[in-house]
Amino acid sequence: xxxxxxxxxxxxxxxxxxxxxxxxxxxxxxxxxxxxxxxxxxxxxxxxxxxxxxxxxxxxxxxxxxxxxxxxxxxxxxxxxxxxxxxxxxxxxxxxxxxxxxxxxxxxxxxxxxxxxxxxxxxxxxxxxxxxxxxxxxxxxxxxxxxxxxxxxxxxxxxxxxxxxxxxxxxxxxxxxxxxxxxxxxxxxxxxxxxxxxxxxxxxxxxxxxxxxxxxxxxxxxxxxxxxxxxxxxxxxxxxxxxxxxxxxxxxxxxxxxxxxxxxxxxxxxxxxxxxxxxxxxxxxxxx
Amino acid sequence: xxxxxxxxxxxxxxxxxxxxxxxxxxxxxxxxxxxxxxxxxxxxxxxxxxxxxxxxxxxxxxxxxxxxxxxxxxxxxxxxxxxxxxxxxxxxxxxxxxxxxxxxxxxxxxxxxxxxxxxxxxxxxxxxxxxxxxxxxxxxxxxxxxxxxxxxxxxxxxxxxxxxxxxxxxxxxxxxxxxxxxxxxxxxxxxxxxxxxxxxxxxxxxxxxxxxxxxxxxxxxxxxxxxxxxxxxxxxxxxxxxxxxxxxxxxxxxxxxxxxxxxxxxxxxxxxxxxxxxxxxxxxxxxx
Numbered sequence: 136x137x138x139x140x141x142x143x144x145x146x147x148x149x150x151x152x153x154x155x156x157x158x159x160x161x162x163x164x165x166x167x168x169x170x171x172x173x174x175x176x177x178x179x180x181x182x183x184x185x186x187x188x189x190x191x192x193x194x195x196x197x198x199x200x201x202x203x204x205x206x207x208x209x210x211x212x213x214x215x216x217x218x219x220x221x222x223x224x225x226x227x228x229x230x231x232x233x234x235x236x237x238x239x240x241x242x243x244x245x246x247x248x249x250x251x252x253x254x255x256x257x258x259x260x261x262x263x264x265x266x267x268x269x270x271x272x273x274x275x276x277x278x279x280x281x282x283x284x285x286x287x288x289x290x291x292x293x294x295x296x297x298x299x300x301x302x303x304x305x306x307x308x309x310x311x312x313x314x315x316x317x318x319x320x321x322x323x324x325x326x327x328x329x330x331x332x333x334x335x336x337x338x339x340x341x342x343x344x345x346x347x348x349x350x351x352x353x354x355x356x357x358x359x360x361x362x363x364x365x366x367x368x369x370x371x372x373x374x375x376x377x378x379x380x381x382x383x384x385x386x387x388x389x390x391x392x393x394x395x396x397x398x399x400x401x402x403x404x405x406x407x408x409x410x411x412x413x414x415x416x417x418x419x420x421x422x423x
Numbered sequence: 424x425x426x427x428x429x430x431x432x433x434x435x436x437x438x439x440x441x442x443x444x445x446x447x448x449x450x451x452x453x454x455x456x457x458x459x460x461x462x463x464x465x466x467x468x469x470x471x472x473x474x475x476x477x478x479x480x481x482x483x484x485x486x487x488x489x490x491x492x493x494x495x496x497x498x499x500x501x502x503x504x505x506x507x508x509x510x511x512x513x514x515x516x517x518x519x520x521x522x523x524x525x526x527x528x529x530x531x532x533x534x535x536x537x538x539x540x541x542x543x544x545x546x547x548x549x550x551x552x553x554x555x556x557x558x559x560x561x562x563x564x565x566x567x568x569x570x571x572x573x574x575x576x577x578x579x580x581x582x583x584x585x586x587x588x589x590x591x592x593x594x595x596x597x598x599x600x601x602x603x604x605x606x607x608x609x610x611x612x613x614x615x616x617x618x619x620x621x622x623x624x625x626x627x628x629x630x631x632x633x634x635x636x637x638x639x640x641x642x643x644x645x646x647x648x649x650x651x652x653x654x655x656x657x658x659x660x661x662x663x664x665x666x667x668x669x670x671x672x673x674x675x676x677x678x679x680x681x682x683x684x685x686x687x688x689x690x691x692x693x694x695x696x697x698x699x700x701x702x703x704x705x706x707x708x709x710x711x
Contacts, residue, residue, distance in 0.1 A: 211710075323691045323700075382707070389708075390701075393681035394691065403611045403682065412611075413678075416710040419670070420677075422499075422701065 139267070142343060143241060146265040149347075150216045150245040153263075153354045157214050157247060158182050158202055160358050165206045169370040172207040175252070180206040182214070187408045194239075195221030201411050205418070208369050210252035213414035218243040227405070232337065233270030241267040244275070245354065246398075248415040249361070254381035255368045257281035257288065257329070258388060260415070261357040262398070263350045273350045274336040276311065277357040278319055279364070280329030282377070282384045288364045289330045295360035296333045296353070303349045304340070311335045321391055328391045385417035392416060427555070430631060431529060434553040437635075438504045438533040441551075441642045445502050445535060446470050446490055448646050453494045457658040460495040463540070468494040470502070475696045482527075483509030489699050493706070496657050498540035501702030506531040515693070520625065521558030529555040532563070533642065534686075536703040537649070542669035543656045545569035545576065545617070546676060548703070549645040550686070551638050561638045562624040564599065565645040566607055567652070568617030570665070570672045576652045577618045583648035584621045584641070591637045592628070599623045609679055616679045673705035680704060 165180040181204065188198035199217025206212075220241040228234040244264025251258065263275030279292045293312070300308035311333035319328035333353070338346050392399050392415050402412040453468040469492065476486035487505025494500075508529040516522040532552025539546070551563030567580045581600070588596035599621035607616035621641070626634050680687050680703050690700040 323697045386704070389677060390681060393678060409611045413710065416674070418711075419707060419709040421707040422704040423706075 139271075142271075142347075143243065143265070143267065146347065147218050147243045149351055150218075150243055150263070153245055153351070153358075154200075154202065154214050154216045156355075157358050158204075160362055161204065161209060161212060161214075161249070164362060164365055164369070165204070165208050167366070167369075168207045171370055171372065172252070175207040178206055180204065185410075187411060189219050189221070189408070190406070192221075195219075197221075199408065199411055201414060203414065208251060208253070208256070208365065210250050211418040212249040213247070213411075215246045215411045215414055216244070217408075217411065224405070227401075231268060232272070233268035237269050239268065246415075247357070250385070250417045251365065251369065253369055253371065254282045254373050254377035255371045256365050257368075258385070258417070259357070259361050259364075261354065261361075263354050265347075265350070271339060272336070273338040273346050275350060275353055276315055276332060276334035277353065277361075278315055278329055278332035278334070279361075280384070280388060282381045284330055285368075288368070291364065292330070292332060292360055295356050299349075299352045299356040300333065302352070303345065307335070307349075308333070319391065321387060321395065323394075324387065324390070326387070328387065379421070382419060382421040383423065385420035386422045388417055389420050427559075430559075430635075431531065431553070431555065434635065435506050435531045437639055438506075438531055438551070441533055441639070441646075442488075442490065442502050442504045444643075445533075445646050446492075448650055449492065449497060449500060449502075449537070452650060452653055452657070453492070453496050455654070455657075456495045459658055459660065460540070463495040466494055468492065473698075475699060477507050477509070477696070478694070480509075483507075485509075487696065487699055489702060491702065496539060496541070496544070496653065498538050499706040500537040501535070501699075503534045503699045503702055504532070505696075505699065512693070515689075519556060520560070521556035525557050527556065534703075535645070538673070538705045539653065539657065541657055541659065542570045542661050542665040543659045544653050545656075546673075546705070547645075547649050547652075549642065549649075551642050553635075553638070559627060560624070561626040561634050563638060563641055564603055564620060564622035565641065565649075566603055566617055566620035566622070567649075568672070568676065570669045572618055573656070576656070579652065580618070580620060580648055583644050587637075587640045587644045588621065590640070591633065595623070595637075596621070607679065609675060609683070611682075612675065612678070614675070616675065667709070670707060670709040671711065673708035674710045676705055677708050 182202040185201045189196055197219035199215055202214040204212050222238040223231055223234050223240055228238045234240060242264060244262060246262040248260045258280040261277035265273055281288060297308045312331060315331045315334035318334050321328060340346055399412055470490040473489045477484055485507035487503055490502040492500050510526040511519055511522050511528055516526040522528060530552060532550060534550040536548045546568040549565035553561055569576060585596045600619060603619045603622035606622050609616060628634055687700055
């Protein structure tokens with residue numbers, strides 16, 4: 136049990152470190168914005184932090200920290216960390232591995248969604264988490280949603296995650312990529328949300344340290360490859376018609392997150408923090 | 424059976440007539456736009472019509488017509504009519520009155536959502552329908568979503584529906600108003616979608632003609648009272664900050680429709696026409 140507490144602490148500490156690395160990385164990008172962005176020079180390119188607490192009862196507790204920047208390159212980017220614990224309701228416990236008999240859970244993780252101002256910079260999302268019931272596992276993933284897909288960006292994004300996955304298990308990448316493609320799909324539009332990435336869940340290989348290092352690597356890989364993709368596209372000039380296409384794509388992003396996203400649904404239905412959950416929504420969107 | 428076919432035809436014909444009245448009424452408002460709207464003088468203030476068909480198989484069929492105007496006073500307004508028939512899937516039939524034994528259904532109705540350009544004109548929605556399984560009933564309602572609620576508008580809207588309801592049964596209004604307040608509520612925001620109106624379902628009093636006349640009256644009442652509310656507010660000057668508040672409220676509208684609205688969920692999950700179903704979404708929305 137002491138060993139498990141130790142693992143929880145290590146994981147929780149990592150999500151905080153990764154949050155700091157991502158915020159620092161994004162801030163350095165923000166500082167490299169060209170004159171294209173001078174219209175937004177009055178904006179404070181800083182992450183505003185806001186702590187929230189879960190309603191604490193005898194059995195439930197925890198909370199998290201929202202880091203939100205509304206800047207120049209990043210029109211809106213949220214980096215959330217949270218650590219929560221409690222008991223699943225009867226409604227949910229049947230569908231959660233290891234919670235059927237004992238409904239108690241503990242979960243800690245990080246979630247990032249970036250909505251760049253330029254229509255030529257893809258939207259991107261990454262999250263990783265550790266869940267503990269009577270079982271325990273890692274989950275997460277990262278995916279890219281360009282408005283105007285560019286082969287080089289798509290290939291780099293996929294290659295980065297493939298390289299990371301292959302260091303651990305060559306079965307991971309094909310499986311996690313397929314999972315991602317299946318997950319980020321809008322059936323009512325018959326279209327993909329974006330160009331994919333990876334998505335994994337229930338990762339417990341039996342070697343905790345290896346699984347944890349892999350999960351850490353997914354976070355680092357995201358920061359590295361997404362930063363490169365942002366930097367190479369962010370200073371291109373764009374036009375009103377490009378912004379209109381971006382706005383429609385952002386509408387699709389809203390549709391996915393509110394209709395299909397499991398984390399969003401689960402969070403809202405279990406009384407999670409609405410502000411943190413809906414941080415993923417774009418600054419604006421439109422529908423024809 | 425002939426009698427039932429006759430009822431279906433009469434109802435279907437009415438929804439078409441009501442569609443024409445609403446489109447005509449809204450066009451006459453559009454023509455009375457003041458110079459406030461001269462920036463949008465280039466827009467065609469006409470309803471574009473688009474027919475759609477349901478995938479026709481041996482047992483399923485029907486379709487509908489979308490009427491969409493993107494005008495001056497009405498930044499976006501959709502008036503949809505549809506008549507569809509088929510068989511409920513096993514998943515749904517248990518929850519539909521009269522479909523448990525025989526899954527066949529027929530449904531015809533009209534649905535209107537108006538997103539005015541001015542932040543001082545409330546968003547509004549109205550729908551009415553006739554559903555036939557082995558049972559048959561009318562349903563529908565209308566509700567008002569102001570960005571900046573004005574007592575006179577709210578009172579007029581409620582009073583209009585109360586007068587209409589009371590002509591048929593004095594139990595209707597209190598019951599349908601409460602139903603509306605309960606339905607158009609966003610639990611994750613702990614806020615109402617707007618200021619309410621009426622919502623009814625499963626209306627079958629035993630007197631079909633009376634129920635049908637009531638349902639017709641609900642549609643006419645909506646057109647009358649909403650037109651008055653639009654006209655008295657549409658030519659007020661507004662500022663950027665008012666538009667920003669409108670954009671946030673539209674975001675809440677999107678949240679309600681995609682997360683909670685039964686018709687939207689049901690439609691998307693049963694392979695309905697996506698364009699017609701999502702016609703209710705605002706032209707634009709924003710999230711902080």
